[in-house]
Amino acid sequence: MSVLKTTDLTKKFGKFTALNGVNIEVNKGEVFGFIGPNGAGKSTTIRVLLGILKATDGEAKIFGRDAWKDAVEIHKRIAYVPGDVNLWPNLTGGEVIDLFVELRGTNNKSRREELIKKFDLDPSKKCGTYSKGNRQKVALIAAFSSDADLYILDEPTSGLDPLMERVFQECVMDAKNEGKSILLSSHILSEVERLCDKVGIIRQGQIIETGTLDELRHLTRTSLLVETKQPIPALGNVNGVWDIVMKDQALSFQVDTDELDNVMKYISQFGIVKLESAPPTLEDLFMSHYEGVRKTSDSGAGGAL
The missing domain is CATH 3.30.70.250 (Malonyl-CoA ACP transacylase, ACP-binding)
Known part of the structure; x- marks a missing residue:
């Protein structure tokens, strides 16, 4: 069952074509690796999926709904983690996590505490004192504490040390085992290879290869x-x-x-x-x-x- 699907997705900024006929599909219970160098179109694709940018042509659907027209309804069922998290500097990490989780209408305190411990985060400190890695931890804890059906993760382990990357990978596998779907944009190829069922490679705004790792390895x-x-x-x-x-x-x-x-x-x-x-x-x-x-x-x- 398709949870996320783009069909001939195109996005232009003036004369510049950022996305040119992008086709990706993420099914229920699947981890889809979205890889490519900086400027290839990964983040632009994700912004269209989140309803932040409107596609010039083609379509993007999540849960069968239009990513632009139905963005509010879609966001009730997705969790998003960007590669560079900006937080309210005067709130503590714990307050930000609670805010994000409550916005989603879920309140799984045991899951929240478990993840805070796993990610070794001090939730009593103000976000203004956090390193980049700790800001990422706050976003990841908030995302995986919520009961989302689709996780959209854009370079989510940026700034994390190898031990925390391993914790992140465990969270992704737990979500997959619960039947959740994950779109993972990453430049860490070993991470993608370890976690993903399917991979899409984007270059200059176009998907040049997509399929399972076994399907791609003949190349x-x-x-x-x-x-x-x-x-x-x-x-x-x-x-x-x-x-x-x-x-x-x-x-x-x-x-x-x-x-x-x-x-x-x-x-x-x-x-x-x-x-x-x-x-x-x-x-x-x-x-x-x-x-x-x-x-x-x-x-x-x-x-x-």
Whole structure:
């Protein structure tokens, strides 16, 4: 069941097209990772979903309602955490959390206390004294204390230390297990890979890849570390082989997934002594789209002894 769906979503600022036909869909009980570099259109998409910006064309629907026309009703069922939280400096963290939770009409004090303890927040301090990380904690505690159906999280772990990132990840998984839906915009690829059921990659206002990690991994390369009895001649000329690097007595390189079988047949002729392979990661996929990969054509890159 679709909780959030955009169809050919377009947003223009004058002559500049910030979003160009963006299509994303988040289903019930699903964590959707929304990734891309700064300026790619992530935050603009989220502002349209929140009803802060009106789309130039296309549509954005949450719970089957129009994100712009029905924003007030939609907001009763969503929780939003931005990447840079601004709080009332003269209120304490606890007062702000209570305010946000009460605005949503929920009052789960045990959940609130549990999260304050987990995130190691002192709720008695005024928000004006908080670091960026502590301001993020206040917003996250308020969001996960409320009984939302959809969480829209825009770089939510910005400013958190690794231990608190782990607590955040536990909160996301708890929400998912309760059947909640999460749209997670993040630049921390390991976080997205660990949490998300589906991923959408946006570049220059357009979605360039979307799907489950398994569906996307065929587009990436497998990393191999190979040591052989005899040197491997002209490995750089073999189709699908990239980025050859000599490491001690072994060769490290990447292989296009659809050429893996042929590459393995070729290198096995030279007597494999050691073979290590690492599955393609989300970072491999991301970098292949944004930086491109230069193929090593130096056939003299060596062999392994």
